Amino acid sequence: MGGGANIPKPKLSRKLLASFLLVGLLPVVIAGCVLSIVALNQLHQDANAKQQAIANQLSGRVDDYLNKDTGSLLYIAKLYTSYPNLLDQSLSTLLKQDSSLEKVDVLTTNGDKKTATLNSGQLQIVTSKIDSSDTTLDQLSGKSKMLSVGRDGSNNPLVTIGLPITPVSGSTKIIGGIIGYFNSVDLTKSLPTSGLGQGGYTYVVDSSGNLVTHPDLGFLQAHIQISDIPAVAGFLGGTYQTKQTNSENGDDVLSTSSNTLSGFGVIVEEPTEQVYASYTWYMQLAIGVGIAAIILCVLAGLFFKTKFARPIRRLALGAQRITQKDFSQKIDISSKDELQDIAAAFNSIGSDIDKLVTDQKSNNMSLTFEQSKLSNIINSVSDGVIAVDRYGNTISLNPPAAKLFNQMPMHLKGKHVTDYFNPTHDGSLLKFDFKEPGIYSYTDLMLNLGEKTTYLDIMIAVLESHDNDVAAIITIHDQTASRELSFMKLDFVAIAAHELRTPLTVISGYLDLLNNEAIKELSVLNIENLQKAIVGTNQLRELINKLLNIARIERGDMEIFIDKLNITQLVQKNVEQHMTVAAQKEQTLSYTSNAKGSVYVPADTASIVEVLNNLIGNALKYTPKGGRIQVNVTTASDHVRVDILDTGPGVPTDLREKLFTKFYRAERSLIAGTRGTGLGLFISKTIIELQHGVIGIEEDKGNGSIFYFTLPTYNSERDDGLIEKNISGGIHGWFKKRTPR
Amino acid sequence: MAGLKNVLLVEDEPMIRDLYRIALADSGYTVEVADNADEAFTKLGKFQPDCIFLDVMLPGTSGLEILTELRSNPAHGCMDAKIVILTNLAQRSVADNAMEHGADGYVIKADIFPRDLPKVIKSLEEE
Known part of the structure; x- marks a missing residue:
């Protein structure tokens, strides 16, 4: 199979995998983030609270420690006021009891200074004069206590507590002062790091930022003033919040400061790393869960890919192959x-x-064969054939059609049919319509192309169709040649008939002359012969008139001149004119009418006379001797009906349809030995229909035939302006010009 | 107008011409005949007809052309004469055309009996 490059890419499985990852991971990531933030926040709060609590607790301990030391010194000071002699003993006891007490100075206002230390468990007292530069007593004056931090020879901090010695308790006058020097070993020991995490510790500074205790002895000895350390600075500035700062060692720590009643500050520090150790654990857990989720999603995606995407891809490949x-x-x-x-x-x-x-494929092959067969047939017919679509655009046309328009077939293809074919029908342009299926025939169409006029019969077969399909087949039959031939025939008939009339006029004129002038001189036999010649001449005249009429009908030259015609009078007169013939055959010819007075029709008098002559003449002709012929005029509201009833042989049902066609005569009439051309009824039908009437024969009732015709009644509104035809002054063959009224 | 006595008959068919001449002369009319237009106009120079029977189909100048000339040119002295067209065409349009050009009526030769021609003249006198 070719076209491998067109195989659809496996997008679906990728999308599926991506979807699984997205759907699986997104909640995990979001939950992890939220949990981390919450956990971090919680840890932070917990660490804060814990450090605050520890700092406060340790502040109390520092106070307790200092109060205890202060209390010991205060005892000595009070004892000295009352019992100065017991000073040495009490100092010795105190120094031995309190291991942190390194030295005690007792100053008196008379300038004596007694310094007590413990040397290998033995009290050693050095008495001296107060150095003039020593302002300690001045500083103690008026105060209840003096607290400061100094350093010993090894640069270890010494907490110095000074108390005034007053003569009376509560007096502002001092008689001396007692100053105790405490190392910070015990204090440091009294500040446990329990409750703090690993690496957590605490140290103490005084109100000036001097370091009092520190668990790292090396650091303690190396640093005296550390007020620039953020936590210390915070304490000195009076803010005791917990914050993440750099420690005195430069470590990243969480620190809290707390002030004591004695004015010292306690700093609690814990390495940030340690504080958030559990948070890191959370994070690791979250990452682990995330990785597990990814693996799960990938596995699930692979599973679904195998399960669904692969079959779908197979379907896609199948669809591709079908295309x-x-x-x-x-x-x-x-x-x-x-x-x-x-x-x-x-x-x-x-x-x-x-x-x-x-x-x-096989259909197409046979179709192609059929098409070429059809095309050959269409091209070989002599009629023009045009196939158009529903909009009238030419799909194809055969050579005879193209020849009709003096064009090559290929020049007309695609053009709208009216671009080259515009025939007229009764003087107006034929409108093509290819919408309604059916077969439409048009005859006697004229097509003018340049100076040439062509006469056509066309048939349009409109088919059920869709766009681009053949919607209609127009078949064009060129009638020009046959029409010319037909007109030549009709012209010949007309000319022949006309030429016959001249000798007929001569014959009939001289016979009449004989009949009127010479009749006295003729024998009875010759008179009969003359009458026969006259009858024959009359029949010849009728025949010639009919032939002329037929030629005119065929050419469309039949002339109808409508007048206001008194039909009752006309019929009555016509009946009277046939009385002689009826009498000769011993027939009874009668006229009846239901009309009161005259009834008028808009009609051509001469032609109606011809119809009456035909119908009454036929009745007389076919009715046997002694029979009856009745002519009856019936008037209705909108028409007049003339019935001609006879007692003749009637017309068989199967012959009635043909009765009014050209050159037809019922067979029986031939048998009956009567003569006729069969043209009369055809001419009569044409005349009556041209004047909007109906002509016909009634159902045979077994006693002769009933021919009838109708004409519309004169309507004063519709037919206003018609002049009444005078039919009373009848000279046969003479037509006088009407005198204007 | 009464007393149409002088009749000019223009007809190229001799047998019909004779037939009509005899019929009219027998009834007491003064009849002159011509078988073409030239002869007709020559006759008019010396004969003043009250009534003219004029055949349509004539060799050379047709009856209708003669009619038009007679009705439009007073020199012929036929402005008031009655003119009846003789035809065998039985085409009423032809007859109507003739009457529009001044004819007083028309006769279909094949249908009329020659003996009825005096009656035609009589009917023209009834006005």
Whole structure:
């Protein structure tokens, strides 16, 4: 199979995988983020609270420690006021009891200074004069206590507590002062790091930022003033919040400061890393869960890809092959679900299409053959054939059609039919309409192309169709030649008839002359002979008149001149004119009418006379001797009806339809031995129909025939302006010009 | 107008011409005949007809042309004469055309009896 480049890419499986990842991971990531933030926040709050609590607790301990030391010194000071002699003993006791007490100075206002230390468990007292530069007593004056931090020889901090010695308790006058120097070992020990996490510790500074205690002895000895450390600066500035800062060692720590009643500050520090150790654990857990989720999603995606995407891709490939006209392939999916059904349907459709295509190919072959056969037939017919679509655009036309328009077929293809074919029908342009299926015939169409006029009969077969289909077949039959031939025949008949009339006029004129002038001189036999000649001449005149009429009808030259005609009078007179002939055959000819007075019709007098002559003449002719002929005029509201009833042989039913056609005569009339051309009824029918009437024969009732015709009654509104025809002054063959009224 | 006595008959067919001449002369009319236009106009120079029977189909100048000339040219002295067209065409349009050009009526030769011609003249006198 070619066209491998066109195989659809497996987008679906990628999309599926991506969807799974998105759907699976997104909640995990969001939940992880939210949880992290919450956990971080919580840890932060917990660490804060914990450090605050520890800082407060340790502040209390520092106070307790200082109060205890202060209390010991205060005891000595009070004892000295009352019992100065017991000073040495009490100092010795205190120094021995309190290991943190390194030295005690006792100053008196008389300038003596007694310094007590413990040397290898033995009290050692050095007495001296107060150095003049020593302002300690001045500083103690008026105060209850003096607290400061100094350094010993090894640069270890010494907490110095000074108390005034007053003569009376509560007096502002001092007699001396007692100053105790405490190392910070015990204080440091009294500040446990319990409750803090690993690496957490605490240290103490005084109100000037001097370091009092620090668990790192090296640091303690190396640093005295650390007020620039953020946590210390915070304490000195009076803010005791917990914050993440750089420690005195430069470590990233969470620190909290707290002030004591004695004015020292306690700083609690814990490495940030340690504080958030549990948070890191959370994070690791979250990442682990995320990775697990990714793996799950990928696995699920792969599973679904195998389960659904692959069959769908197979379907897609199958569809692709069908577009490449490969209908024979089968799609193999056995997933036992809807996809398998689809594949089965697909295979079924494919084989159906395959069959259709195969059928179509063979159909096309036979169709092509049929088309060429049809095309040959259409091209070989002598009539013009044009095939158009529903809009009238030419799809094809055969050479005779093109020749009619003096064009080559290819020059007319695609053009609208009215671009080259505009025949007229009764003087107006023929309108083509290819919408309603059916067969439409038009005769005597005229087509003017340059100076040449062509006469055509066309037939338009409109088919059921769609766009671009053949919607109609126009067949054009060129009638010009046959029409010319037909007119030549008719002209010949007309000329012949006319030429016959001249000798007829001569014969009839001289016979009449004989009949009127010479009759006295003729024998009875010759008189009879003369009468026979006259009858024959009359029949010849009638025949010639009829032939002329037929020629005119055929050419469309029949002349009708409508007057206001007194029909009752005309019929009555005509009946009277036939009385002589009826009498000769011993027939009874009668006239009846239901009309009161005269009844008028708009009609051509001469032609109606001809109709009456035909119908009454036929009745007289075919009715046997002694029979009856009745002419009856019936008037109705809108028409007048003339019935001619006879007692003749009647007309067989099967012959009635042909009765009014050209050159027809009922067979029986031939048998009866009467003569006639059969033209009279055809001419009469033409005359009556031209004047909007009806002519016909009634059902045979077994006693002769009833011919009838109707004419519309004169209507003063419609027919206003017609002049009444005078039919009373009848000289046969003479027509006087009407005198204007 | 009464007393149409002088009749000019223009007809090229001798037998018909004779037939009509005899019929009219027998009834007491003064009849002059011509068988073509030239002869007719020559006759008019010396004969003043009250009534003219004029055949339509004539060799050379047709009856209708003669009619038009007679009705439009007073020199012929036929402005008031009655003119009856003789025809065998039985085409009423031809007859109507003739009457529009001044004819007073027309006769279909094949249908009329020659003996009825005096009656035609009589009917023209009734006005």
